[in-house]
Each structure stands twice: as C-alpha cells, then as structure tokens.
Amino acid sequence: MTTVAAPQAPAELSREERRRLSEATRAERRFGWLLCAPAVIVMAAVAFYPIVYAVYLSLQRYDLRFPQQTHFVGLSNYGVVLSSSIWWRAFAVTVIIMVVSVAIELVLGMALAMLLYYTPLWRGLVRTSILLPYGIVTVAAAYSWQFAWTPGVGYLAGLLPAGSAPLTSQWQAIGIIILAEIWKTTPFMTLLLLAGLTLVPDDLLKAAKVDGATTWQRFTQIMVPLMKPAILVALLFRMLDAFRIFDNIFILTKGNNGTGSVSILGYDNLFTALNLGIGSAISVLILIAVAIIAFIFIKGFGTAAPGTALERR
Amino acid sequence: MTAVAAPAARTARRARAATQPAMPARRKVSWGAANAITIAWTLFPIWWLISLAFKDPTTLTDGSFWPQKWSWSNFSGIFHGSAFIRPLINSIGIGLISTVISVVLGTMAAYAIARLKFPGKALLIGVSLLIAMFPLISLVNPLFNIERVLGLFDTWPGLIIPYLAFSLPLAIYTLSAFFREIPWDLEKAAKVDGASQRQIFLNVIAPLAAPGIATTAILVFMFCWNEFLLAISLTSTNAARTAPAAMGFFTGVSQFTYPIGSIAAAAVIITIPIVIFVMIFQRRIVAGLTSGAVKG
Numbered sequence: 252m253t254t255v256a257a258p259q260a261p262a263e264l265s266r267e268e269r270r271r272l273s274e275a276t277r278a279e280r281r282f283g284w285l286l287c288a289p290a291v292i293v294m295a296a297v298a299f300y301p302i303v304y305a306v307y308l309s310l311q312r313y314d315l316r317f318p319q320q321t322h323f324v325g326l327s328n329y330g331v332v333l334s335s336s337i338w339w340r341a342f343a344v345t346v347i348i349m350v351v352s353v354a355i356e357l358v359l360g361m362a363l364a365m366l367l368y369y370t371p372l373w374r375g376l377v378r379t380s381i382l383l384p385y386g387i388v389t390v391a392a393a394y395s396w397q398f399a400w401t402p403g404v405g406y407l408a409g410l411l412p413a414g415s416a417p418l419t420s421q422w423q424a425i426g427i428i429i430l431a432e433i434w435k436t437t438p439f440m441t442l443l444l445l446a447g448l449t450l451v452p453d454d455l456l457k458a459a460k461v462d463g464a465t466t467w468q469r470f471t472q473i474m475v476p477l478m479k480p481a482i483l484v485a486l487l488f489r490m491l492d493a494f495r496i497f498d499n500i501f502i503l504t505k506g507n508n509g510t511g512s513v514s515i516l517g518y519d520n521l522f523t524a525l526n527l528g529i530g531s532a533i534s535v536l537i538l539i540a541v542a543i544i545a546f547i548f549i550k551g552f553g554t555a556a557p558g559t560a561l562e563r564r
Numbered sequence: 565m566t567a568v569a570a571p572a573a574r575t576a577r578r579a580r581a582a583t584q585p586a587m588p589a590r591r592k593v594s595w596g597a598a599n600a601i602t603i604a605w606t607l608f609p610i611w612w613l614i615s616l617a618f619k620d621p622t623t624l625t626d627g628s629f630w631p632q633k634w635s636w637s638n639f640s641g642i643f644h645g646s647a648f649i650r651p652l653i654n655s656i657g658i659g660l661i662s663t664v665i666s667v668v669l670g671t672m673a674a675y676a677i678a679r680l681k682f683p684g685k686a687l688l689i690g691v692s693l694l695i696a697m698f699p700l701i702s703l704v705n706p707l708f709n710i711e712r713v714l715g716l717f718d719t720w721p722g723l724i725i726p727y728l729a730f731s732l733p734l735a736i737y738t739l740s741a742f743f744r745e746i747p748w749d750l751e752k753a754a755k756v757d758g759a760s761q762r763q764i765f766l767n768v769i770a771p772l773a774a775p776g777i778a779t780t781a782i783l784v785f786m787f788c789w790n791e792f793l794l795a796i797s798l799t800s801t802n803a804a805r806t807a808p809a810a811m812g813f814f815t816g817v818s819q820f821t822y823p824i825g826s827i828a829a830a831a832v833i834i835t836i837p838i839v840i841f842v843m844i845f846q847r848r849i850v851a852g853l854t855s856g857a858v859k860g
Contacts, residue, residue, distance in 0.1 A: 276681070282761050283682030286672040290732050291688065293669065297729030298695045301706035308706060366602060370595050377599050378846050380606040386838040386849075387610065388790045390808040391831035395609040398616060398824055406612070406629045434609060439853070446854035488697075495699035498792045502812070514701040518797070521705055534702035541699050 302538070308531035315525035328532035338516065338533070342540075344425065345512040349493040352432045356489060357482070359433065360440030367441065368448050385438035393502035396431045421509045428510060431499045436492065440485050447481020448474070487548045491541055513537050610835065616828035624825050638825035639833075642814075648830055650802040651810035655834070658720055658806060659788040662727040667781050669728070670735025671773070675765060677736065678743035679751070689736075696733035704797045711798055718800045726794050731784040738783060738852045742776025743769075779852035782841050789837070807834050 312324045332338045363381060370377060384392065399405040400417050408417065417423035451474050459469050475482070497514040500506055506515035517537060520530035616624065620633040642648040677685055707726060708717070716722035746769065754764045770777075795809035802810065811830050814823040842849065 279680050279761070280682040283676040283680035283685070286676035286680070287684075287688055290669045290673040290692075290736065293725070293728050294692060294695055294732055297707070297726050298698060298703065301703045301710060304706040304710065305702060308709070363602060366598055370599055372592065372595050373599050375846070377602060378850065379842055380603040382842045382846055382849060383610060383839065384606050386786055386842050388792075388808050388831070388834050388838070390792050390811060391613065391835055392609055394811070394827050394831050395613045398828065399609070399612055404625050404627060404824060406627055409627045434605075438606075442850060442853045445850070491697045495701060497701065501792070514699065514793070517701040518704065518793070521708060522797070527705060527709060531705045534699075534705050537699045538702045541697065545697065 305531045305534050308527050309535050311528050313526070313528040313531075315527060324528070328528045329536070331529060332532050332536060338513075338536075340509060341506075341511050341513045341516040344510060345494060345496065345514075348425065348429055348432065348496055348512065349490055352429045352436070353486060353489050353493055355429075355433050356437045356440045357486065359437050360444050360485070363437065363441040364444040364448050367445055381438050381441060383438075384435050385442075387435070389435055389498040390502055392435050393431055393499045396427060396434075396499075397503050400427055418504055419508055424504050424508060424510045428496075428499055428503055431503060432493065432496060435499070436489060439492075440489055443485035443488065444478065444481060447478035447485075450481070451477045483548065483552050487545065490544055490548075494541055494544060495537070513540070613828050613831050613835070616824060617832045619825065621825050638829035642826050642829050642833070646802065647814060648807070648810060648826075648833075651805050651807045652833070654720070654802070654804055655789060655806040655808075658723050658727065658804070659785050661720070662724050662731060662788045663781050663785045665724070666728050666731045666735050666784050667739075667777055670732055670739050670780065670784075671770075671777060673732075674736045674739035674743055675769065675773075677740045679748070679769075692733035692736050695729065696737070698730075700730070700793050704793065707794070708797055717798060718804050720804055722798050723794060723804055723806070726798070727788045727791065730791075731787050734787060735780050735784055738780045739773070739776055742779070742852075743773060746772045775848070776852075779845070779848040782845055782849060783852050786838065786841065789834070 309328050310323060310325060311321055312328075313321045367374070367378060367381065397418065399407040402408045402411075402416050408415075411417060415423075417427060455473055455477075456469055459473055464472065495514050496512050497518070500510060500512055500515050501518075504510040506512070506519065511519070513533065514537065517530055517533040520526050520533055524530075612629070615629060615631050617638050618634050618636075619626075619631045619638070620635040621637055623631070623633050626632060673688070676682065677689065703726070711717040711722050716725070750768055750772070751764050754768045759767070790808070791806070792808050795806045796812070799805040799809060805813075807830065811827050814826045814830070
C-alpha cells in the first residue's frame with residue numbers, strides 16, 4: 252500500500268540546497284504550476300476577486316435606484332444590518348433549520364448507512380433509491396413538497412384539519428422546509444458515513460461479539476469512535492451547506508411569514524430592495540458566520556480539515 | 565492507504581455474504597421491511613410529481629395520490645412555445661460546456677496534485693475546499709455587478725464561468741482521489757522508456773484515469789443541472805435562464821391559475837436525466853462522493 256502513497260514533499264530547503272535542485276525537479280515544479288494555473292485563475296477570478304469586491308461594496312452607500320449617490324460610508328451598512336431585527340430573525344431561522352435538520356440527518360443518515368452496508372437483500376435497488384434524492388434538482392423536489400402541502404391540491408395537506416394552510420404559518424412552514432431539506436440531503440450524509448463505516452474492521456466487531464458485547468455496545472464502543480473522523484467531516488460539510496439554505500425556502504415560502512434564511516435576506520436586499528451596499532454587508536456577514544462554524548469544528552472538535560486528510564495520504 | 569482498503573473490505577463483505585448459510589426467514593422479513601420503508605421514503609415525493617404531471621388538468625386539484633385520469637396534456641403544454649424549450653436547451657448547453665471545461669482543467673490540476681512535487685500544493689487544496697464551502701449568496705452581489713459591467717449578465721458565459729469556479733473544487737477533489745489509486749509503476753516504466761512528463765500524462769495516465777474522469781463529469785454535470793441561486797440571479801430572460809430557474813416564471817392558463825401541471829411536468833422532465841445517471845452509474849457516484857471525502 253505504501254507504493255500508492257505519493258512520495259513525501261521535501262521539507263523546507265535551505266538556500267544552498269535550493270540552488271542545487273536538479274533541472275528535473277525544477278521542470279517538475281514548473282509543469283505542476285502550469286497544470287494548476289488555469290484552475291487557479293478561474294477560481295481566483297470568480298471567487299476571490301468578487302469577495303474582495305463584496306467587502307468594498309459593503310463599505311459604500313450603493314443603491315441601484317440612485318447609483319450616482321454612491322459614496323464611502325465606512326462600517327455603517329454593518330451597523331444597519333446588525334441592529335436590525337430582520338437580520339437576527341433570519342439568522343435565528345437559519346440556525347434552527349441548520350441544527351434541527353443536521354441533527355435528524357445524522358441519525359437517519361447513520362441508519363441508512365447501516366442499511367446500505369449490511370442489508371442482504373436488494374442492495375442495488377436500495378442504493379439507487381437512496382441516491383435519487385441526492386441527484387434530483389432541489390427546485391423540483393421543493394415543488395413536490397410545496398404542492399403536497401398546498402390545501403386543495405396536495406395529499407399531505409388533506410391529512411390536516413380543514414382550513415389549515417401549513418405553508419403560511421411560520422412554524423409549520425419551517426417544519427416543512429426542514430422536512431424537504433432532510434429528504435434531499437440525507438443521502439449525502441449517508442454516503443459520507445458509509446465511507447467511514449467501511450473503515451471499521453469486521454474482525455473487531457466479531458471479536459467484540461464473541462466477548463459478549465451487545466449490538467448497541469458494539470455500535471457505541473467500536474463503530475462510533477472509529478467513525479468519529481467521518482462523522483465530524485459529514486457534520487461539518489452538512490452544517491456549512493445547511494447554513495446557506497436557499498432553494499428550498501425560495502420555492503416553498505419565498506421567505507414569507509418569517510421563514511427567510513440569511514441567504515434569502517441577502518437575495519431580497521439585492522433584487523427587491525436593490526441595495527448593493529446592504530446586500531454586500533449581509534454577504535460578508537454570512538461568510539464570516541460560515542468561517543466561524545468551520546473554525547469551531549476544526550479547532551474545537553479536531554476535525555481534520557478534509558484538505559489535510561487528502562495531503563496526508 | 566485506506567483508499568485501497570475500502571474496495572477490499574467491500575469484496576470481503578460480498579464474499580462473506582455469498583458463503584453465509586441461508587438467512588432465517590424472520591431476518592429476511594425485517595431487512596425487507598427496512599428496505600421497503602427506505603425506498604418508499606425516497607420515492608414518494610418523486611412519485612407525487614409524476615402523478616401531478618400526468619393528471620388531466622381538470623383533475624389537478626383532486627388531491628389524489630394516483631392520477632384518476634391520465635393525460636399527456638401537461639407535457640404537450642410545456643413543449644408548446646419556447647417558455648420551457650429554450651431554458652431546457654440553456655440547461656443542457658451550459659451544463660455540458662461547464663462540465664467539459666471543468667473536467668479538463670480539474671484533470672490537469674488533480675494530476676499535478678496527486679503526482680508532482682511542487683510548492684503551493686497544500687495551499688491549492690485548502691483554497692479549493694474553501695471555495696467549495698463558500699456561501700454562494702456572498703458572491704451573488706459582486707458577481708451581479710461585475711457581470712453587468714462586463715456585459716456577461718444574462719449570457720451563457722455569465723453562468724458558465726461561475727459554474728466552473730464552483731465545480732472545479734469538486735472536480736479536483738474527486739479526481740485527485742481517483743488518481744491516487746492508479747498503478748503508478750506504469751508511469752515509472754514509461755519514464756524508463758524515455759517518455760516525457762507530457763507523454764506520460766497523455767498516453768499512460770489519461771486512459772487509466774478515464775473511469776474517474778467519467779464519474780467526475782457526472783457529478784459536475786449534476787451540480788450545474790441543479791444550481792438555482794446563480795441561475796436566477798445572473799439572468800433576466802430566457803436567453804440564459806436554465807430550466808430550474810425558468811419554472812418559477814411559468815404562467816397559468818389565466819393569470820389567476822397557478823401552473824401546477826406545467827411545473828410538475830417540467831420537474832419530471834429535468835429529473836429524467838438524473839434518474840438515468842443514478843441507475844447506470846450508481847456505483848461510480850457512490851465511489852466518487854466518498855473517495856475524496858473522509859478517508860485519509
């Protein structure tokens with residue numbers, strides 16, 4: 252197996268050693284940079300330049316209705332956003348959706364991963380059906396949920412007491428958004444957990460069984476500890492993904508009745524309020540929130556940043 | 565090391581399943597029940613769309629889970645005129661072009677990451693992961709403004725370029741995981757025979773990497789096909805609006821009827837390629853999504 256691992260990159264080189272790098276090594280470096288250059292240029296142009304530009308815009312008064320009045324206003328856009336109850340309500344809704352959906356997905360995803368791994372029957376069929384929600388266009392799935400809960404159209408709305416319109420009530424609508432999110436993204440969680448599950452040695456489980464460990468003990472004492480890196484990475488991926496939830500809410504409620512996430516708020520500020528300055532301040536704040544979540548995970552829980560895991564191999 | 569271990573474990577599991585004595589009927593029933601519940605859970609929202617799409621327009625609001633009166637009229641409705649055909653062409657075109665470019669650039673970068681020694685490699689991996697985790701909404705504001713100035717707003721390149729940037733991390737990540745599993749002794753042999761880096765890349769590695777490249781292409785295409793936020797933010801007409809974005813702009817028979825049938829039919833149409841991909845390439849998709857992610 253060690254033959255597969257890439258040879259270790261040389262440690263920091265002294266100036267003298269660097270001068271002695273052979274021509275072949277230098278050619279390899281140049282070729283490496285050359286191969287990566289186009290990808291780096293595209294990513295820098297579309298992701299990094301706009302972020303810098305967003306920070307710049309967020310410091311301006313920039314209203315698309317009055318573009319000639321654009322001027323520098325310092326941090327006042329951030330003040331406007333952070334002192335607004337609308338931002339904090341959207342933030343709370345986003346966090347609730349993120350926490351509840353990811354928590355349920357973890358349990359459900361673990362169960363499905365076990366099912367995929369251990370089921371003796373219909374393995375291909377189960378795998379296909381679990382992959383379908385992952386692949387389906389979020390908007391298409393969101394319309395399915397919307398129509399299902401629309402009174403007079405849907406089969407699910409018919410189960411509720413007459414006269415109720417779940418998508419127009421704040422908490423019921425948030426519940427439906429969470430349901431749609433769970434349905435769509437549990438498969439991704441399942442696959443990440445499945446990857447961790449394949450790393451649990453069968454012999455260890457068998458030995459524990461011989462020693463009289465119950466199924467639950469084997470799960471909590473052997474599987475979960477061994478799967479911890481996979482679980483943490485799955486949680487990190489899904490939390491960052493859930494924090495930027497947009498498609499499901501946009502289709503299901505358009506963010507009405509207090510169901511909007513921070514992404515919906517940012518979108519509305521640009522395309523309804525036409526305020527680029529405020530919208531950009533919201534964009535930057537969302538980015539900061541995402542960075543904080545990632546930081547907590549990587550520092551607090553010791554989640555190996557997936558990049559470093561890739562490097563180590 | 566574990567990248568190699570995983571398929572081995574899978575093979576072992578299959579061998580074990582084959583040698584096991586016949587399962588007791590009770591266990592079979594409980595596994596079967598668990599499978600059936602899972603399949604029902606994943607399929608019922610999809611079936612509901614199919615059911616709505618095939619309902620006769622007069623029975624759309626009967627709330628029945630099964631069409632009482634089957635009809636093609638919702639489908640013929642959306643293929644009449646250009647309200648859906650044009651966005652569908654946009655979706656296919658933008659998806660295919662983005663996929664081809666992204667896979668080519670991703671293959672180059674992933675090969676370099678997997679096989680070559682050069683400074684800045686770790687930074688590149690870190691940065692591309694950062695981009696994969698970016699909240700897209702943070703880029704909508706600046707991209708909207710930049711594209712208006714550059715004249716890219718509401719054009720194919722205006723969507724293709726951002727899609728490239730956001731699918732490249734996925735492509736680089738998945739491909740470099742695949743590239744690590746290629747038997748590199750072949751590369752050494754080619755080197756001994758005097759092939760250049762470039763020749764090794766094109767004649768030895770690329771053909772071996774083809775399955776990984778195909779998997780990545782599917783994942784990237786699915787990403788572009790699915791994308792919604794940029795598709796509604798960076799377009800304003802059917803010149804570049806993709807199918808998911810166009811569905812929200814469908815109009816009913818009169819302005820007071822909500823076009824449920826048309827939307828359901830369009831949703832079924834854009835789901836068909838996904839179902840085909842999943843059925844044909846399920847193993848590959850699972851491998852592609854899990855290989856890069858957690859093993860290390």
